[in-house]
Amino acid sequence: MAKVKGEIIVDTERCKGCEVCIPVCPEEVIAMAKQVNRKGYHFAQPTNDLCTGCTNCAVVCPDGAITVYRKKFTE
Amino acid sequence: MAEFKTNPEIVQPENLVYKRTDLLTPKALSYCPGCGHGTAHRIIMEVLEEMDIQDKTIGIAPVGCSVLAYEFMNIDMQQAAHGRAPALATAVKRLMPDKFIFTYQGDGDLAAIGTAETIHACNRGENIVIIFVNNGIYGMTGGQMAPTTLPGMKSSTSPYGRDVHTMGNPLRITELVAQLPGTIYVTRQAVHTPSAVRKAKKAVRKAFENQKLNKGLSFIEIVSNCNSGWKMTPLKSNEWMVENMFPYYPLGDIKVNEE
Numbered sequence: 448m449a450k451v452k453g454e455i456i457v458d459t460e461r462c463k464g465c466e467v468c469i470p471v472c473p474e475e476v477i478a479m480a481k482q483v484n485r486k487g488y489h490f491a492q493p494t495n496d497l498c499t500g501c502t503n504c505a506v507v508c509p510d511g512a513i514t515v516y517r518k519k520f521t522e
Numbered sequence: 523m524a525e526f527k528t529n530p531e532i533v534q535p536e537n538l539v540y541k542r543t544d545l546l547t548p549k550a551l552s553y554c555p556g557c558g559h560g561t562a563h564r565i566i567m568e569v570l571e572e573m574d575i576q577d578k579t580i581g582i583a584p585v586g587c588s589v590l591a592y593e594f595m596n597i598d599m600q601q602a603a604h605g606r607a608p609a610l611a612t613a614v615k616r617l618m619p620d621k622f623i624f625t626y627q628g629d630g631d632l633a634a635i636g637t638a639e640t641i642h643a644c645n646r647g648e649n650i651v652i653i654f655v656n657n658g659i660y661g662m663t664g665g666q667m668a669p670t671t672l673p674g675m676k677s678s679t680s681p682y683g684r685d686v687h688t689m690g691n692p693l694r695i696t697e698l699v700a701q702l703p704g705t706i707y708v709t710r711q712a713v714h715t716p717s718a719v720r721k722a723k724k725a726v727r728k729a730f731e732n733q734k735l736n737k738g739l740s741f742i743e744i745v746s747n748c749n750s751g752w753k754m755t756p757l758k759s760n761e762w763m764v765e766n767m768f769p770y771y772p773l774g775d776i777k778v779n780e781e
Contacts, residue, residue: 452529452532453532453539454528454529454532454533454537456528456533458542461550463554463555463556464555465555465556465749465756465757466556466755466756466757467556467714467756467757467760469757470757471715471716488555492526493526493528494526495526496526496529500539502539502540502716503716505540505541506540506716506719506720507561507713507714507715507716507719508560508561509551509553509555509556509557509558509559509560509561509564510550510551510560511542511543511546511560511564512542513540514538514540514541514542515538515539515540515541516532516533516534516537516538516539517532517537517539518531518532518534518537
């Protein structure tokens with residue numbers, strides 16, 4: 448069966464830590480980092496490999512900090 | 523917690539499905555964390571990119587939180603005096619009828635000081651798009667009461683809540699302009715969830731398609747949060763918006779003229 452896997456890249460300097468992306472992720476991939484960026488915001492980061500590349504997080508991100516990649520794996 | 527490493531096999535240019543549009547400048551947006559303005563900017567720019575009209579579009583920046591919109595939108599922009607964006611848009615459209623003109627305004631700009639310009643531009647049926655971001659408050663100046671502030675809602679100039687007996691009722695300007703014959707498409711959208719963002723983007727697309735066909739004025743209200751002005755976290759303010767703003771400002775199309 449083909450499996451779709453995604454990956455998100457967060458522009459950590461652009462992220463303002465508003466956390467809007469966290470509840471919209473159906474796979475609960477995103478969490479806030481303990482570290483802060485140069486502006487002092489805790490930034491969003493992926494914490495597991497369950498991402499399906501649905502783009503929900505990127506669509507609601509007010510600052511457009513998230514880039515989404517998706518690839519189909521056939522077994 | 524072990525640091526999660528991204529899979530380099532997936533992160534390849536051919537697998538890219540979503541990235542920030544290049545029509546937004548690389549500058550960091552000046553909005554507060556979680557503010558709906560950023561998302562509203564992005565969906566407009568994405569629509570322009572999809573329609574490939576970025577070189578034919580002129581945006582009118584307002585006064586308010588989005589006063590620096592011309593810094594973030596990588597298209598031709600004009601700056602209007604407070605509330606006068608529809609008047610300026612009228613002039614630009616009449617001088618350059620082949621260009622796509624939109625105004626981007628907040629509720630203090632469009633529904634307070636610019637009420638006359640808004641209503642008359644809508645009544646004349648100018649062939650422009652008006653994007654109206656409503657957060658029920660004057661955000662930029664420090665959370666003062668706006669015409670769209672809800673009854674009982676606290677703001678820095680109504681610390682005991684808006685009293686409708688002395689301060690009047692909230693103005694539903696979107697319903698007001700829907701009654702005018704000049705408007706062709708009037709809708710109210712939001713940008714707090716992925717589905718709402720996608721619907722709002724469809725509405726913006728439809729508005730620009732209407733302008734392409736010279737149909738008339740399209741008016742899109744985007745109900746947004748103002749977490750700084752409402753003194754809440756971004757997520758809390760979105761919840762508060764769903765519970766309190768949406769009953770008074772229900773989402774959906776108000777007027778669709780299909781011809």
